[in-house]
Amino acid sequence: MIAYIARRLLYAVPILVGVNVITFALFFMVNTPDDMARMQLGIKRVSPAAIENWKHEHGYDKPLFYNRAATGLGRFSNTVFYQKSLRMFVFDFGASDDGRDIGHEIRKRMWPSFAIALPTFFVGLLIYVTCALGFALFRATYLDFWGVVLCVVAMSISAMFYIIGGQYLIGKLWHWVPISGYAETAAGTLRFLLLPVVIGIVGGFGASARLYRTFFLEEIGKDYVRTARAKGLGEGAVLFRHVLRNALIPILTTVVVAIPSLFLGSLLTESFFGIPGLGSYTIDAINMQDFSIVRAMVFIGSLLYIAGLVLTDVSYTLVDPRVRFS
Amino acid sequence: MSGFKIVILPTDALVYLLAAVVAATFWYVRRREHLRTPWRRVVQSASGMVGLTVLLAFIAIGLLDSLHFRPRLPAPDSDRLLYAVDVLSVLDVVLQPLRGHSEKTYSAPLATHGYAKETVLLPGGGEQRVFPRLIYGGAQLMDVARDYRADIARRSVVGMAAGLAVWLVVIGGFVAGMARRNGGLSGAMWRKLRRGETTVPWRAIGLTALPMCVLGGMAVALAGNYHVLGTDKVGQDVLYEALKSVRTALVIGTLTTLLMVPFAIVFGIAAGYFGGWIDDAIQYLYTTLNSIPAVLLIAASILMMQVFIDRHVEWFQTEAERADVRLLVLCAILGITNWTGLCRLLRGETLKLRELEYIQAAHAFGMRNARILTRHILPNVMHIVLITVVLAFSDLVLAEAVLSYIGVGVDPSMNSFGTMINGARLEMAREPMVWWSLASAFFFMVALVLAANLFADAVRDAFDPRVRTRGMTMRKPA
Numbered sequence: 001m002i003a004y005i006a007r008r009l010l011y012a013v014p015i016l017v018g019v020n021v022i023t024f025a026l027f028f029m030v031n032t033p034d035d036m037a038r039m040q041l042g043i044k045r046v047s048p049a050a051i052e053n054w055k056h057e058h059g060y061d062k063p064l065f066y067n068r069a070a071t072g073l074g075r076f077s078n079t080v081f082y083q084k085s086l087r088m089f090v091f092d093f094g095a096s097d098d099g100r101d102i103g104h105e106i107r108k109r110m111w112p113s114f115a116i117a118l119p120t121f122f123v124g125l126l127i128y129v130t131c132a133l134g135f136a137l138f139r140a141t142y143l144d145f146w147g148v149v150l151c152v153v154a155m156s157i158s159a160m161f162y163i164i165g166g167q168y169l170i171g172k173l174w175h176w177v178p179i180s181g182y183a184e185t186a187a188g189t190l191r192f193l194l195l196p197v198v199i200g201i202v203g204g205f206g207a208s209a210r211l212y213r214t215f216f217l218e219e220i221g222k223d224y225v226r227t228a229r230a231k232g233l234g235e236g237a238v239l240f241r242h243v244l245r246n247a248l249i250p251i252l253t254t255v256v257v258a259i260p261s262l263f264l265g266s267l268l269t270e271s272f273f274g275i276p277g278l279g280s281y282t283i284d285a286i287n288m289q290d291f292s293i294v295r296a297m298v299f300i301g302s303l304l305y306i307a308g309l310v311l312t313d314v315s316y317t318l319v320d321p322r323v324r325f326s
Numbered sequence: 327m328s329g330f331k332i333v334i335l336p337t338d339a340l341v342y343l344l345a346a347v348v349a350a351t352f353w354y355v356r357r358r359e360h361l362r363t364p365w366r367r368v369v370q371s372a373s374g375m376v377g378l379t380v381l382l383a384f385i386a387i388g389l390l391d392s393l394h395f396r397p398r399l400p401a402p403d404s405d406r407l408l409y410a411v412d413v414l415s416v417l418d419v420v421l422q423p424l425r426g427h428s429e430k431t432y433s434a435p436l437a438t439h440g441y442a443k444e445t446v447l448l449p450g451g452g453e454q455r456v457f458p459r460l461i462y463g464g465a466q467l468m469d470v471a472r473d474y475r476a477d478i479a480r481r482s483v484v485g486m487a488a489g490l491a492v493w494l495v496v497i498g499g500f501v502a503g504m505a506r507r508n509g510g511l512s513g514a515m516w517r518k519l520r521r522g523e524t525t526v527p528w529r530a531i532g533l534t535a536l537p538m539c540v541l542g543g544m545a546v547a548l549a550g551n552y553h554v555l556g557t558d559k560v561g562q563d564v565l566y567e568a569l570k571s572v573r574t575a576l577v578i579g580t581l582t583t584l585l586m587v588p589f590a591i592v593f594g595i596a597a598g599y600f601g602g603w604i605d606d607a608i609q610y611l612y613t614t615l616n617s618i619p620a621v622l623l624i625a626a627s628i629l630m631m632q633v634f635i636d637r638h639v640e641w642f643q644t645e646a647e648r649a650d651v652r653l654l655v656l657c658a659i660l661g662i663t664n665w666t667g668l669c670r671l672l673r674g675e676t677l678k679l680r681e682l683e684y685i686q687a688a689h690a691f692g693m694r695n696a697r698i699l700t701r702h703i704l705p706n707v708m709h710i711v712l713i714t715v716v717l718a719f720s721d722l723v724l725a726e727a728v729l730s731y732i733g734v735g736v737d738p739s740m741n742s743f744g745t746m747i748n749g750a751r752l753e754m755a756r757e758p759m760v761w762w763s764l765a766s767a768f769f770f771m772v773a774l775v776l777a778a779n780l781f782a783d784a785v786r787d788a789f790d791p792r793v794r795t796r797g798m799t800m801r802k803p804a
Contacts (some may be wrong), residue, residue: 014610015610015613015617018610019614019615019617019618022614022618023616023618023626026626026627026630027626027630039507051765108575124635149717152776152779152780152783153772153776155720155779156720156772156775156776156779157768157772157775158724158728158743158747158771158775159724159728160727160728160731160747160751161747161764161768164747164751164764166755168688168754172754175592247331261619265605267621267732268728271732276454281621282621282625283732283733286625286629286732286733286734287732287733288628291626291629294622294625296621297619298618298619298622298623298626300618301617301619301622302618302619305616305617305619306617309613309617
């Protein structure tokens, strides 16, 4: 198994290199560093000296791939590609435009993101699967019908409306929980986290519950279920012992890949609630047009996604004995 | 305003192309029975047709808004032709009263007075803080306190009656037409319709059209003299904004797939059919693209494109063109992040089809690969393409709102649901609360996305061979 995981991780290397090349092309070849400098300093009336100065400060004044002026290995290492792109593989992200170390910021900010995303993910999953199983149990009844109608309506509503509406109703109108104020006190934070988590769960309900319901219904139509019924098992035993276990396989494909990305947090939730996590960090970076942060987040995001793929494969073998490492 | 210059924005051209593709498909399918069968199932689905009815209303608005022109300016010297910098659409002309009637700032729906108090000079000297009368909202009323309610009620009733009349005429004409076509009596046709016994769920369609007609009639009757959904921060009519946002949503939802589908088909089928290094290369490509978080890829691309557009301002004649190019770029990038899912599905399906006997038979007959791909593989994976395209629509419309909030969506000068929500977000904290922008965006967006979801489900149920739930009958909850 360890050999298998190691091999899968090795497969990840060319993909990460590809991501790196794509981002590099996007950030440095579509527009030159001069353009970025001009945008940061204001489009019009920028002296060439100011541009050179900005580029020097941020390390963009080197050649892209090959430095003729340097000697030895410095010809390759003293370039923008090496300094800005390849250094990411050792988790050296450099400094953001306001001079702070990006790696440090990321390590500090991933925990608030995780604190929101983790409960949202697992409690949500539990609720969605339970509801989907309930729909499957009462399939083709009015309960199922109206449940699906509710799901379709719920998934037609933008996540932003859930957040704005939830903040307004619960926070402003009813004053149950505070809308902002992360990490003022430990107890206060717990109370504060409640609303974003609940909104996150409600927002994801429609699409997920309905998807899992179709997974369950697909399994219910299979022969082994008929066999189970024929030998006299009750509906509960059929659903929980047989259908649930088999439907877990397609559910896992959609779910496990997202687990590592929980560290990235939710862009919308964090930004609306003012949580100092990676999601709001990303949004701020986009708004300030801080490309070094965006580049770093792209790299980390891809890394976590690939970790998710590996995790998915491993989890298959845990739930499905037919799948073997090969 | 005499004369105009037709402007075809890039997205307009693609919208026309899409309309042509849809029309050609319709014409092609009409004459082929095996292709008509699944569509017949779609047409017989009540929820699907309800969704389609609402969608068609939105599509009509979107198409009207895709015919752009620049009106000619009255020039003193008639030798040179001058055109306005504003690019208008046919929809703008239809909605002229809404577009022109701008107030100073916020006003509530159907209000006659402003949202905030203003200092006005009294005729006899001195000043007073009052809610000012709106310039257009209820301007025809002499005595607001006395006439307001009666005027609103009268206009609403007239609008409702007109809407109802239109609806009745259409239904009546429809019943008479159907009866004549089928050679029966109008009365019998009417009874069948009322009981919902027609094969096509006309009753459900009619019942969907009824509120649309009545609400539309009321809006038309009131919109000339009031701001039906209020006005926003700069005094723009919210109903106008919402209607203009429809095109943006439709363009994002449809053009994105139009741009991505050719790539997904070519790469997906090639990977599945040829296997070997082609498969490896294509899999590598889409795994790599997939592993970049979509929001970040879009953000990075849009930021870069904005720098690019800013550097080449001289390429664009009008602001509308610049905004439109950004919309097109957004569609293209959304397409790049979205094609991988379809590509993977097509690859899997082609892998399965490749091993089937009829493909092997085609090989044995010495058919060339290109011909096998186009004649035998492609038609048998088209249902996957269709299902993916209709399912993707609502996701894309929802994604636009989020992207506009983050600041990497459509151009801020372009009307869209995302910009409406983004602007309305801060207004919720005002006292008294400005709720109407958000409520309007909510209403229009949910109507559009829900209709699309209902229609997409009907299409999926009709085309997906795996759906087995059909034919299950209702029973009471156990």
